[in-house]
Amino acid sequence: MNSVLVVDDDPHIVRALAITLKGQGYTVTTAMDGESALHAAAQRPVNVVILDLGLPDIDGTTVITRLREWSAVPILVLSARHGSGDKVEALDAGADDYITKPFGLDELLARLRAILRRSTESSDETTTIETSSFTVDLAKRQITKSGQDVRMTPTEWNILDILVRNPDKLITQQQLLTEVWGPAYAKEANYLRVYMAQLRRKLEVEPGTPRHFITEPGMGYRFVP
Amino acid sequence: MNSVLVVDDDPHIVRALAITLKGQGYTVTTAMDGESALHAAAQRPVNVVILDLGLPDIDGTTVITRLREWSAVPILVLSARHGSGDKVEALDAGADDYITKPFGLDELLARLRAILRRSTESSDETTTIETSSFTVDLAKRQITKSGQDVRMTPTEWNILDILVRNPDKLITQQQLLTEVWGPAYAKEANYLRVYMAQLRRKLEVEPGTPRHFITEPGMGYRFVP
DNA sequence: CCAAATCTTGACGCGCTCTTAACGTTCCCC
DNA sequence: GGGGAACGTTAAGAGCGCGTCAAGATTTGG
Numbered sequence: 001m002n003s004v005l006v007v008d009d010d011p012h013i014v015r016a017l018a019i020t021l022k023g024q025g026y027t028v029t030t031a032m033d034g035e036s037a038l039h040a041a042a043q044r045p046v047n048v049v050i051l052d053l054g055l056p057d058i059d060g061t062t063v064i065t066r067l068r069e070w071s072a073v074p075i076l077v078l079s080a081r082h083g084s085g086d087k088v089e090a091l092d093a094g095a096d097d098y099i100t101k102p103f104g105l106d107e108l109l110a111r112l113r114a115i116l117r118r119s120t121e122s123s124d125e126t127t128t129i130e131t132s133s134f135t136v137d138l139a140k141r142q143i144t145k146s147g148q149d150v151r152m153t154p155t156e157w158n159i160l161d162i163l164v165r166n167p168d169k170l171i172t173q174q175q176l177l178t179e180v181w182g183p184a185y186a187k188e189a190n191y192l193r194v195y196m197a198q199l200r201r202k203l204e205v206e207p208g209t210p211r212h213f214i215t216e217p218g219m220g221y222r223f224v225p
Numbered sequence: 226m227n228s229v230l231v232v233d234d235d236p237h238i239v240r241a242l243a244i245t246l247k248g249q250g251y252t253v254t255t256a257m258d259g260e261s262a263l264h265a266a267a268q269r270p271v272n273v274v275i276l277d278l279g280l281p282d283i284d285g286t287t288v289i290t291r292l293r294e295w296s297a298v299p300i301l302v303l304s305a306r307h308g309s310g311d312k313v314e315a316l317d318a319g320a321d322d323y324i325t326k327p328f329g330l331d332e333l334l335a336r337l338r339a340i341l342r343r344s345t346e347s348s349d350e351t352t353t354i355e356t357s358s359f360t361v362d363l364a365k366r367q368i369t370k371s372g373q374d375v376r377m378t379p380t381e382w383n384i385l386d387i388l389v390r391n392p393d394k395l396i397t398q399q400q401l402l403t404e405v406w407g408p409a410y411a412k413e414a415n416y417l418r419v420y421m422a423q424l425r426r427k428l429e430v431e432p433g434t435p436r437h438f439i440t441e442p443g444m445g446y447r448f449v450p
Numbered sequence: 451c452c453a454a455a456t457c458t459t460g461a462c463g464c465g466c467t468c469t470t471a472a473c474g475t476t477c478c479c480c
Numbered sequence: 481g482g483g484g485a486a487c488g489t490t491a492a493g494a495g496c497g498c499g500t501c502a503a504g505a506t507t508t509g510g
Contacts, residue, residue: 104309170366218379
């Protein structure tokens, strides 16, 4: 199920979009201004953001820029302005598409499908990752270790999810912290140490000498199947 | 360098687009109808296709569908028709964006940049550098030497990163020092000597007579693959 | 409203990395 | 051939980052 964050200061538009999108099977969260939009995006990751440029608090382009500092989520911009300058500015700031009001709902939905199609095809569809000591089913959110199911807390799962989706790749501490706790926690490396210890205790055969969750001192962590 | 395939039956538009795109640094190939467009796309892979819907031989949506049977290349559609039905049809067939004529050139270029940004960030952009004795994977932050992984400290990695991203190019000591340690350390050439020795000990076959990390006396260092 | 689970926060010891200095070597210029 | 500058090498102390544990705060679930 795809999740959408709708950002607009006009309650009517928000409501209309939310109803339409839910009717299409999307999960919808909403925000009325830039600050709460950024907060919402950090709080719960979404598959796509629909963003109105004319927000009461922050300039729309600034919202895009600040979102792009830590997230690669696709952004579809709505705007009442037809000027090409605004379009260029928003697109170059990191937006993926731009529709001018008034727009047709069917066009919006089609562009949404186009964006989501591309963003989901690039992410791997392999849902199960196996190692010598445990198995992770990303779709079912299920972990098995020597026949036994292993329970994970939400935070534990978030970390595991990121690491396992990027096998052999070094994930920096900043990446993990911003993706799991939000950009404000980018320096709280303590949290990582605590939770990496938890993950190892639950998944590694020998938590003291980890074989799958490798620490790269000073840099971050790496998952090796 | 990014390559673009421009497909339109109007010679003026093709010519104008080709000139503009080449001016922006793109490599441009052109086609005047659907069949030759499909042929050209198969002949030489491109990074993005700009496709006019009103072609003389095949319907534009059909071109998209047939292209999508084997290629995931991003498609930007141009069309004179403003009807939302056409847009939905083209986007659902597999197009990534849709602009109606007449369009602003700066908007077209901005949308092109947006499409390319997304497509290049998902596909790994030649992130591996190979030499006769070791391999560096910049995305994974992984170094392999004769089958064995080589660990690097943060400082070591920073230096290696800069050198490897600029093959054959001379990097001055000041550049390295300011980028790794900060501008205040621009005169601490000692640090460089210590860390270059570390890099060579870890990566060179014969650290005494380096073949990849060359010292340019009085100037700086050079990485030669 | 209570209990359990989960998250946050702080403290401590250990190992590794960075820094720094001293010494040996090479190369170039006089 | 001699002197000096730049570079390479090595080693040791200081400091930081990591793993670990535990207790308080917060949220969740019944």
